[in-house]
Amino acid sequence: MAREAGSPQRRTPLSSERILRAALAIADEAGLEALTMRRLGRQLDVEAMSLYKHVANKDEILDGIVDIVVGEIQLPPAGADWKTAMRMRASSAREVLASHSWAIGMMESRAALGPAAMRYTDAVIGSLRAGGFSVEKAAHAFLLLDSYIYGFVIQEMSFSFGTSDESADRSEGVLEASSADQFPHLAEMAADHVATPERTYADSFDFGLNLILEGLEAHRDG
Amino acid sequence: MAREAGSPQRRTPLSSERILRAALAIADEAGLEALTMRRLGRQLDVEAMSLYKHVANKDEILDGIVDIVVGEIQLPPAGADWKTAMRMRASSAREVLASHSWAIGMMESRAALGPAAMRYTDAVIGSLRAGGFSVEKAAHAFLLLDSYIYGFVIQEMSFSFGTSDESADRSEGVLEASSADQFPHLAEMAADHVATPERTYADSFDFGLNLILEGLEAHRDG
DNA sequence: GTGGTTGGCTTACATTGTAACCTACAGATT
């Protein structure tokens, strides 16, 4: 089981980075509920308890992988004007969060910002301030934009019938059987959505984002 | 241990409603992680396994209490114009979700809409359609508004230092020690926030909500 | 060398969700 060519019997030593990297891989491939200490140990070819020599507990691992994910989000480019900067970081955030679909659910519980989250937050606020927003307006804008991004990803995830087979069955059943008469507007919209599978979400995201950006521009120094 | 005065030895029988009600109480009072089948049984003066005569599994309970919470959200009043209707249901949603702070974290994982969620969704869409939105525009508006609401509550929760003691310590420490020079914009904003404890969130919520509503009005039949 | 630190292993335990089975009583049937 030698990993390094250099010393034949020696495997590459553990480290918190290696642990986090492996934890992230498991969460991405098998879901957050599959991320157990024992499985993480197996992945790293090590006993579960050995992990505790490098991390305090599982929560620290969870905090760590969330911060890694946040670190993948593209920072708003320093030179660009605030609107395009926000557009870029927003679509990057949506992309990143959607590709680690478990991450959104953790943002809520994990309170303290990791280093990447601080960097990200600071950069976003900086971009807004440079664009002419007062501290207070920048706070409002930041909260508004991030609320939209997070909330959108949540909904995008929870409506994702199309990948899951049984949920498709269930939702189709529910929508067909009962709601046609009981919930006419829901049925109408669902019927409209059937034709357009996923393109709609990207459109919707851009629609909302543009609406918010235009609104912010109008209120920028109100 | 008789509960009913009528028959002295007989306790009030279990039912899925009673179980859900008790589960909701536990989650509210002690947090979602305190909601275990054994504790739920204890609360109802019953063995844990007896619960399974009324619910299929724990997930069904979780789905159930989420739907109860959604049911607490005030539906958009049918008569009112769409803007005030949206304003009312949005602030009700924020209030309800904030008072069951565990609920937001579950919206993401639980895919299928429960009956209350369907009623709610249908009513919101109906209100928008009645206000002159096309099916497509109503879908956009719905997604935008709900994204904002959910995302806002998430951030409101995760920034809630003030109740938790240790998180206050931590965040203050982090913000003071390292970030003053490394993250100047973050520090600046944090300093600004120190003076205003919670009033700011209500203001911010209204600001964003108004901005979105105005934007939607402009795009209503674009 | 030697003594200490360190990174891994082993064992163990409390807590979780839940499967399988048992029991006693409420009503229906005879």
Add this chain to the structure above:
DNA sequence: AATCTGTAGGTTACAATGTAAGCCAACCAC
């Protein structure tokens, strides 16, 4: 009334989880 049957509860048991405690071998500075 006597019997049957379904059901709401209890009991036991098990596998999986996070993690505390202690052990040991290999490396390090001296």
